[in-house]
Amino acid sequence: MFVSVSGLAKSYDTGVVTPVLRGVDLQLDQGRIGVILGPSGSGKSTLMNVIGGLDRPDDGSVEVDGQRITDFNDAGLAEYRRDRVGFVFQFYNLVPNLTAGENIDVVSNISRQPLSTGEVLSAVGLSDKKHRFPRELSGGEQQRVAIARAIVKNPKLLLCDEPTGALDAEASRDVLALIQQVNADFGTTVLMITHNEAIADMAHSVFRMRSGDVVTATHNAQPIPAERIDW
Numbered sequence: 001m002f003v004s005v006s007g008l009a010k011s012y013d014t015g016v017v018t019p020v021l022r023g024v025d026l027q028l029d030q031g032r033i034g035v036i037l038g039p040s041g042s043g044k045s046t047l048m049n050v051i052g053g054l055d056r057p058d059d060g061s062v063e064v065d066g067q068r069i070t071d072f073n074d075a076g077l078a079e080y081r082r083d084r085v086g087f088v089f090q091f092y093n094l095v096p097n098l099t100a101g102e103n104i105d106v107v108s109n110i111s112r113q114p115l116s117t118g119e120v121l122s123a124v125g126l127s128d129k130k131h132r133f134p135r136e137l138s139g140g141e142q143q144r145v146a147i148a149r150a151i152v153k154n155p156k157l158l159l160c161d162e163p164t165g166a167l168d169a170e171a172s173r174d175v176l177a178l179i180q181q182v183n184a185d186f187g188t189t190v191l192m193i194t195h196n197e198a199i200a201d202m203a204h205s206v207f208r209m210r211s212g213d214v215v216t217a218t219h220n221a222q223p224i225p226a227e228r229i230d231w
């Protein structure tokens with residue numbers, strides 16, 4: 001199992017203690033696309049942040065590629081995030097005064113075994129826009145740069161938190177097709193959060209969350225190409 005989450009629990013204390021993850025179990029095979037669905041506040045982002053080493057649980061464990069990351073110290077977690085995990089968020093988070101190519105270079109410069117900026121820009125279909133600034137790109141193009149930046153470090157795991165949340169249907173389909181292409185071409189295991197039920201059809205595994213727990217895990221023998229998702 002490439003990602004194995006077991007009994008993951010986390011609460012926030014804001015005066016009142018609120019459990020946000022209540023003993024979550026989740027398993028995803030290597031090279032697969034997993035989608036996490038669930039209503040707002042069900043704990044999707046918190047779960048993904050723990051899997052990505054951005055946050056720590058109170059209890060339970062996360063293993064990725066045979067390593068129990070929940071046992072790592074801060075330096076170990078920083079290294080894990082830097083070398084092993086690519087992150088894509090809803091609002092791209094590109095550096096506004098750097099070009100598309102420079103946004104990608106920032107990450108490749110600190111990566112251990114990066115792909116080339118040219119290769120990832122070509123993979124996301126933006127070779128001709130390398131010198132554009134984020135404000136000179138559409139939302140969909142900015143998200144494709146963000147995906148290129150996430151994969152330039154050649155991560156084993158790509159974590160996407162609502163990657164199409166700010167995009168219209170057409171741009172969303174392009175971005176999802178690109179994520180599928182990255183999964184197929186680079187063998188990257190993908191875990192993606194979405195509110196959109198329709199996106200489940202492109203995943204190998206679908207995890208439905210409710211009130212801090214994964215309540216169902218289902219598997220698609222034949223995920224559909226993102227181009228065929230019905231919005």
Ligand SMILES: Nc1ncnc2c1ncn2[C@@H]1O[C@H](COP(=O)(O)OP(=O)(O)OP(=O)(O)O)[C@@H](O)[C@H]1O
Nearest residue numbers: 012013014020038039040041042043044045046047
């Ligand atoms: N830093 C924090 N401090 C206190 N409560 C928090 C914190 N982060 C998240 N929460 C709470 O934890 C719960 C789960 O949040 P989370 O962001 O994981 O849910 P989500 O399913 O991703 O929601 P959405 O779809 O709206 O992004 C929410 O009730 C939220 O208010």
